[in-house]
Every structure is written in structure tokens, then in C-alpha cells.
Amino acid sequence: NSFIAIKHHINGFPVESDFELKSQHLRLSAHPGSADIVLKNLFVSVDPYQIHRMKTPSPSHATSSAAPFITPGQVISVQGVAEVVDSDDPNFEKGDFVKGIIHWAQYSVVKARESALMKLDTLEFPLTYHLGILGMSGLSAYVGLFDVGKVKEGDKVFVSAASGSVGNLVGQFAKLLGCYVVGSAGSDQKVALLKEKLGFDAAFNYNHQKDLKSTLAKYFPNGIDIYFDNVGDEMLEAAVANMNPFGKVVVCGVISDYTKPKPRKGSPINMMEIVYKSITIQGFLVSDYLNVFQDFKSKAASYLRSSKMKAIEDISVGLHNIPSAFIGLFNGNNIGKTIVKIA
Numbered sequence: 124n125s126f127i128a129i130k131h132h133i134n135g136f137p138v139e140s141d142f143e144l145k146s147q148h149l150r151l152s153a154h155p156g157s158a159d160i161v162l163k164n165l166f167v168s169v170d171p172y173q174i175h176r177m178k179t180p181s182p183s184h185a186t187s188s189a190a191p192f193i194t195p196g197q198v199i200s201v202q203g204v205a206e207v208v209d210s211d212d213p214n215f216e217k218g219d220f221v222k223g224i225i226h227w228a229q230y231s232v233v234k235a236r237e238s239a240l241m242k243l244d245t246l247e248f249p250l251t252y253h254l255g256i257l258g259m260s261g262l263s264a265y266v267g268l269f270d271v272g273k274v275k276e277g278d279k280v281f282v283s284a285a286s287g288s289v290g291n292l293v294g295q296f297a298k299l300l301g302c303y304v305v306g307s308a309g310s311d312q313k314v315a316l317l318k319e320k321l322g323f324d325a326a327f328n329y330n331h332q333k334d335l336k337s338t339l340a341k342y343f344p345n346g347i348d349i350y351f352d353n354v355g356d357e358m359l360e361a362a363v364a365n366m367n368p369f370g371k372v373v374v375c376g377v378i379s380d381y382t383k384p385k386p387r388k389g390s391p392i393n394m395m396e397i398v399y400k401s402i403t404i405q406g407f408l409v410s411d412y413l414n415v416f417q418d419f420k421s422k423a424a425s426y427l428r429s430s431k432m433k434a435i436e437d438i439s440v441g442l443h444n445i446p447s448a449f450i451g452l453f454n455g456n457n458i459g460k461t462i463v464k465i466a
């Protein structure tokens with residue numbers, strides 16, 4: 124069984140030589156009485172948060188129990204879609220398609236509960252959608268916007284990393300609700316996608332802006348009600364400067380910090396703006412909102428059926444391409460959900 128491992132902890136910008144393709148012996152039949160399920164991994168998710176798990180374990184690196192540190196040389200657990208090849212669990216049988224926590228590997232042997240394994244009962248949608256638009260990215264966009272941001276029709280919404288997996292879905296959900304939506308992204312190709320294919324009201328390439336505060340003032344002459352933050356830093360500072368009274372900052376991620384050797388000290392925000400404008404800043408972890416998953420999924424599926432939402436995916440092929448797909452997240456190479464097809 125081939126798998127991708129880190130050679131050592133990664134505390135800065137990841138490079139290909141930090142990773143290795145390894146192999147291990149794995150029994151591809153389920154031992155009677157073990158409740159084991161043997162999976163042939165088909166598609167695996169590639170996500171920015173994995174970089175935290177690759178750092179040298181230390182209390183100063185925030186992780187959650189849902190995302191434990193990764194040990195060099197060991198298999199790396201991730202969300203993925205797989206086919207059951209053998210099972211000693213009565214609820215799963217050979218030929219079932221499932222999603223859950225698998226590995227950056229050809230095969231995985233898992234237990235249903237530990238891997239939060241779910242049978243994909245409908246093959247109505249491509250299997251990859253269960254990792255993006257119908258999976259954790261979609262749920263992150265949905266709960267961030269509705270449960271945390273408490274978005275309302277007509278709100279003026281700004282989203283950063285807007286062509287990314289979560290960001291593009293934030294924009295699509297907000298447009299469906301009748302919001303004014305502007306996104307920022309790192310290339311002209313991404314900006315064109317947001318405006319021409321996904322129906323954003325406006326979008327801009329942040330690399331071409333001299334002053335982000337005045338750029339946002341131009342796109343939001345009546346101020347920002349909700350900023351969905353995927354990146355942090357200067358963009359957060361500029362968004363707060365343009366927020367309306369009682370505006371909300373939904374902190375989904377801080378990707379501009381992830382590859383810095385040390386977490387940023389001090390706030391990029393002028394805190395008096397928070398006071399005078401009564402702004403709420405709230406972070407969230409998607410893993411705390413699994414109770415709304417079915418509700419979210421049925422809405423997203425119905426939007427897909429009626430072509431009101433589009434799935435944007437960035438799929439590369441082969442286990443050996445996982446490191447470059449992962450590094451690409453921090454270089455802005457991906458458009459939409461980053462996935463690697465294993466088999």
C-alpha cells in the first residue's frame with residue numbers, strides 16, 4: 124500500500140522535498156470479528172488546515188481534537204471518498220461507495236465510527252462533490268454565512284480567497300439569498316470566473332491594488348455588512364476599516380499566516396474601529412456544526428439539481444501529485460476545491 128507522508132515537521136512554507144511516497148504492508152481482507160472495513164481510496168481532499176497538523180507539536184500552534192498533529196513517516200488522515208473492497212462491518216459491504224476520514228494512500232483499513240464513515244446512497248452527483256460543494260467546504264460556507272454571520276437578504280458581503288473551495292460557495296450562497304457580493308482573488312483568471320460564471324456583483328485581483336482600503340471603499344460605497352475572512356492580515360484590516368456599524372467578521376481561516384514560521388503577534392486591526400462600530404468578530408470550526416449537515420446538504424443538492432449553484436473543482440491525478448496540489452494551495456494555484464484522484 125503506497126501512501127504520502129511528511130519526512131519531518133514543516134514549520135514554514137512547504138516544499139516537495141518535505142514529503143515522501145512510502146509503502147507499507149496492509150492486509151486487504153477484513154479479519155473476522157474485527158469490524159474492519161477495507162477501502163480502495165478513490166478521491167482525497169487537500170486542505171490548507173493540514174499545514175497546522177504538520178508543524179512541530181507545540182501549545183502555541185492552534186489545532187483541534189478533530190485535527191491532531193501528524194507524525195513524520197506515518198499515514199496522513201484526510202476526508203475522502205472510497206469504495207469498500209472488503210468488510211467485517213454488517214452495515215457496509217463490498218461495492219459500497221463511502222465518504223469519511225481515510226488517508227493520503229491507495230488503501231485504508233478503517234472502522235466505521237472512528238472514520239465517521241457514511242454510505243453515499245445516491246450516485247446522483249459526481250463522487251468528488253461530496254468533498255467540496257456537498258461536503259466540508261460547502262458546510263463551512265453555509266454555517267459561516269448563516270449560523271455565524273447571520274446573513275440577511277440585501278446584506279453587503281465581502282469574501283476573500285473567493286475563488287477557493289469555501290470562498291466560491293460563500294459567494295454563491297449569498298447571491299442566492301439576494302445579497303450584494305464582492306470577492307477578492309489572486310489572479311485575473313479567478314476574478315473572471317467569479318464575475319462571469321458565479322454571478323458575483325464584482326471581484327478584484329488583490330495583487331493589482333495599491334491600497335486595499337480604498338479598493339474596498341470603491342466596491343462598497345455603502346459599507347460592508349459581513350466580511351467572510353479566509354486570509355487575515357491586510358485584507359482583514361482593510362475590511363474592518365470599511366465595515367458598517369454592527370457589521371460582522373466571520374473568521375473562517377487566516378491562510379496568510381499558515382506558512383509563516385511564527386504566528387503573527389499583535390492584531391492587524393485598529394481595535395477602536397471595533398469599539399466605535401460595534402463590530403462582532405467570530406471564528407468557527409466546521410466540525411462543531413455537523414448537526415446541520417443534513418439540512419445543508421439537502422439545500423445544496425437542490426440548488427445543484429436546479430442549476431442554481433455550480434461546483435468548481437481542481438482535480439489532479441495520482442498519489443504522487445498530492446504534495447504539489449497541497450503546496451499549490453499556498454501559492455494560489457488552485458481554483459475551487461482541491462482534490463486528488465487516487466484510483
Ligand code: NDP
Pocket residue numbers: 170171172259260263284285286287288289290307308309310313353354374375376377378379380407408409410451452453454455456457458459460461
Ligand atoms: P482554498 O481553496 O481557498 O485555497 C487556498 C487559497 O487561499 C489559494 O487558492 C489562494 O487564493 C489563497 N491564499 C493562499 N495563500 C494566501 C496568502 N498568503 N494570502 C492571501 N490569500 C492566500 O482553500 P479552502 O477553501 O479549503 O480554505 C479557505 C480558508 O478557509 C482557509 O483559511 C482554511 O483554513 C479555512 N477553512 C476553515 C474551516 C473552518 O472550520 N473554520 C473549514 C475549511 C476551511 P488566491 O489566489 O485568491 O490568493
